Amino acid sequence: MEAAMKNLYLPHLVTIEDVYQETPDVRSYRLVFKDPGVRDTFDFKTGQFGIYSAFGYGESSFCIASSPTRKGYIQCTFRQVGRVTGALAGLEVGDTMGFRGPYGNWFPIDEWKGKNIVFVAGGIALPPVRSVIWNCLDRREDFGDITIVYGARTVEDLVYKNELAHWEERNDVNLVQTVDPGGETPEWKGKIGFVPTVLEEVAPKPENTIAVMCGPPIMIKFSLVSLEKLGFSDEQVYTTLENKMKCGVGKCGRCNVGDIYICKEGPVYTAAQVKRMHNDF
Amino acid sequence: MDKRLLKKANLGKLIEGVTAKGGVFVAPVREAGEVYYRPVTGAEEVVLDHILPKKPFKEFFFPQTEVIASFEGHKDQVELKGYESVIEETVIFAARPCEASSTASLRSVFTWDFVDEFYTNREDRAVVMGLACIRGDRACFCTSVELAPDTTEGSDILLKETVKGDFRAEAVTDKGKAFMERHKAVFEEGGTEAVETKKIFEPEKLDVDLKRISRWLSQKANYESPLWAELSRKCVGCGACTFSCVTCHCFDITDEGTYFEGERRKNWDACQFEFFTLHAAGHNPRDTQYKRWRNRFMCKFNFYPEKFSSKGCVGCGRCIRVCPVRLDITEVMTEISRTG
Numbered sequence: 364m365e366a367a368m369k370n371l372y373l374p375h376l377v378t379i380e381d382v383y384q385e386t387p388d389v390r391s392y393r394l395v396f397k398d399p400g401v402r403d404t405f406d407f408k409t410g411q412f413g414i415y416s417a418f419g420y421g422e423s424s425f426c427i428a429s430s431p432t433r434k435g436y437i438q439c440t441f442r443q444v445g446r447v448t449g450a451l452a453g454l455e456v457g458d459t460m461g462f463r464g465p466y467g468n469w470f471p472i473d474e475w476k477g478k479n480i481v482f483v484a485g486g487i488a489l490p491p492v493r494s495v496i497w498n499c500l501d502r503r504e505d506f507g508d509i510t511i512v513y514g515a516r517t518v519e520d521l522v523y524k525n526e527l528a529h530w531e532e533r534n535d536v537n538l539v540q541t542v543d544p545g546g547e548t549p550e551w552k553g554k555i556g557f558v559p560t561v562l563e564e565v566a567p568k569p570e571n572t573i574a575v576m577c578g579p580p581i582m583i584k585f586s587l588v589s590l591e592k593l594g595f596s597d598e599q600v601y602t603t604l605e606n607k608m609k610c611g612v613g614k615c616g617r618c619n620v621g622d623i624y625i626c627k628e629g630p631v632y633t634a635a636q637v638k639r640m641h642n643d644f
Numbered sequence: 645m646d647k648r649l650l651k652k653a654n655l656g657k658l659i660e661g662v663t664a665k666g667g668v669f670v671a672p673v674r675e676a677g678e679v680y681y682r683p684v685t686g687a688e689e690v691v692l693d694h695i696l697p698k699k700p701f702k703e704f705f706f707p708q709t710e711v712i713a714s715f716e717g718h719k720d721q722v723e724l725k726g727y728e729s730v731i732e733e734t735v736i737f738a739a740r741p742c743e744a745s746s747t748a749s750l751r752s753v754f755t756w757d758f759v760d761e762f763y764t765n766r767e768d769r770a771v772v773m774g775l776a777c778i779r780g781d782r783a784c785f786c787t788s789v790e791l792a793p794d795t796t797e798g799s800d801i802l803l804k805e806t807v808k809g810d811f812r813a814e815a816v817t818d819k820g821k822a823f824m825e826r827h828k829a830v831f832e833e834g835g836t837e838a839v840e841t842k843k844i845f846e847p848e849k850l851d852v853d854l855k856r857i858s859r860w861l862s863q864k865a866n867y868e869s870p871l872w873a874e875l876s877r878k879c880v881g882c883g884a885c886t887f888s889c890v891t892c893h894c895f896d897i898t899d900e901g902t903y904f905e906g907e908r909r910k911n912w913d914a915c916q917f918e919f920f921t922l923h924a925a926g927h928n929p930r931d932t933q934y935k936r937w938r939n940r941f942m943c944k945f946n947f948y949p950e951k952f953s954s955k956g957c958v959g960c961g962r963c964i965r966v967c968p969v970r971l972d973i974t975e976v977m978t979e980i981s982r983t984g
Contacts, residue, residue: 368728368729368762368765369759370712370713370726370728370762371758371760372908372910373713374724376722376724416899416908417903418715418722418724418899418906419899419901419902419903419904419906421897421898421899422897422899442925444924444925445924447924448924459721461722580927605923606921606929607920607921607922607923609895609896609897609913610895610897613753613756613757614753614754614758614895615894615895615896615913616943617894617920619947620929622942627757627758639864641864641867642867642868643929643930643935643939
C-alpha cells in the first residue's frame, strides 16, 4: 500500500474560544485546535504567520498574535476589510475556523539576550509585535530595558486596550502611547503626534538595543529616518513585511518581492535586508 | 533495450496496453481545428501534423482547477475532507521536447522545502515520450534558450519519426527504459541509428545571451529602468501568455459553494492580473501593467534560473502566438541582451 498523500493545503480545524472586539472593525480570536494531538504538539516561533479560513469564503494570511510561551491556544487579530475577513468577523465563540501553519521565519530573540528592546508599532500592526512583546515579557530576565512606542490614528483605533493598560502599570515596561493630531479624546492621557516624532522624543539609546518595528508603509518610512537620527544602524532594526499570500509555502507566486518569497524567506527582515530589496511591496 | 522501433501501426496496441491497466494515454488530438493534448483510447484520434498543441501538457500534472478539500458546515461543527491527486500512470505521447524540458522547472517550484504532492504524485507516475520536431514556425526559439528540437532533457523516451512514418525510440531515463521493457511487444528491435529519420526542424537563432539578460535583471537599478514601461506598453494584461506558458505556476486557492457545503480549490492564476497582488486594504505592490509584465519576465529569466536553477523559458513560442497585441518576448530578450 502506498502511504496516503500529504495534503499541503489541508487546514487544521480550530474552535473560537474567546472573542475580543478591539475596535469597531478589528477583532481578536483565541483559537484552540480541535485535534487534541495537534493541540498538545503545536509549536511556533514569534513572528511566524498562519493562513486562516472561513469555510465557504476562503483563506487569508495574518500573523500569530499570541506568544509561543502561551501554550494550548493561538490568537489572531484582523481588521474586517474583505470577503474572508468579513466572513470571519461574523463568527462567534464556539464557531469553527481553519488554520494552516506556522509559516515563515521569526524574530531571532534568542540572539537578543541581554539587549534592550524598543518596539515601534502603528495601528493594526501591533498584533505581530504583540507576539514578540509577550514572548520577551514572559522571559523578562533575558532582556534589558523594554520600551513600546505605539500609535494609532485615533483613540478608538488603538488595539489591545486592556493589555496597553497592563503594560502601562508594569514598572519593567516603558509604554508610550500616541494618537495622530485630531484623534484624541478629552480623556486622552497619552501623547498627541505621529509615531516617528514621538519616537524621537522618547529617544531610546541605540547602544546594545534592538528595534522591532511594524506599521503602515508611511510610518515605517519615517520611523526608519528617526531611528537613523537616533544612531540605530539598519542591522539593529527588524520589521515584518506583508504581501498578499495564498499558499503560504512559496508556490502560488503572489508575495514575491523580486526573487524573494516573503512567505517562505520572510516575513521577518532587518531594515538592511529590506533596503536591498526591489521596490515591490 | 535503450533504442527500439515503435511502428506507427503498433501505436494502437501501445495505447491499449497502457489504458487496459487503468493508465491514461495523452496525445495530441484535433478539436475544432486546434490541437490539444487529450486522453485518447485509440490511435486514430492522434494527430502528428501540427506544430505544437494550443495548451501545454502541464495541466496533466497541475490541472487548471482541482479540489484540495471539501467541507460541510453544521450548527456547531465542520466536517472537512482532504483530497488526493489521482495517481494512475499517465503517458504523454508526442510531447514537444521544449515543453518536456519544463517539467523540471515546475518540479523545482512545487518541491522547494514544502512538497506539493498534488503535483509530484502525478509527475512521478507520468512517462513523457518526447517527439523531436520536424516542423515549426517563426515563433519557435528553443535553440536560443539552450535547447534543441530534439533535446532529450525532460523526456523519459525520445521519439524521432522515421522516413517511413514509424518512431525510433530512445530510452532517456530509467523510467523510460522500464516502460519500454513493460511494453516490449511494441518496442521492437531495429531502432538503431541506421534507421533513417526525418530532418529535424531548425528554428531561427536569436542574437541573445541569457547570462547577460540574467545579469542585467539582477542589478537593482535596472528594476526601475524606463525600458520596462517602454517594452511592455502595449500589454493589455489579458494573461493569455501565462495560461499557455509551460513554466507558469501561479495559482489561487478559493472556496466554492457555501459554509454548509462547499469545496476548496486550487485554480490557475496569473501574475498579469491586477487583482493578483492587490491587498484587501487597497494597496497593490504591482499596481500598473508594466510592473506585472516586468515580474513575469524576471520570473522567466532571473528567478527560475538563479533561484531554482532551472529554465524559466523553453522557447516554445506559445506566448507569442496567443498574444492579442503581438507583444513578442523575443524582442524584449533581444533588447535587454543588447543593453545588458
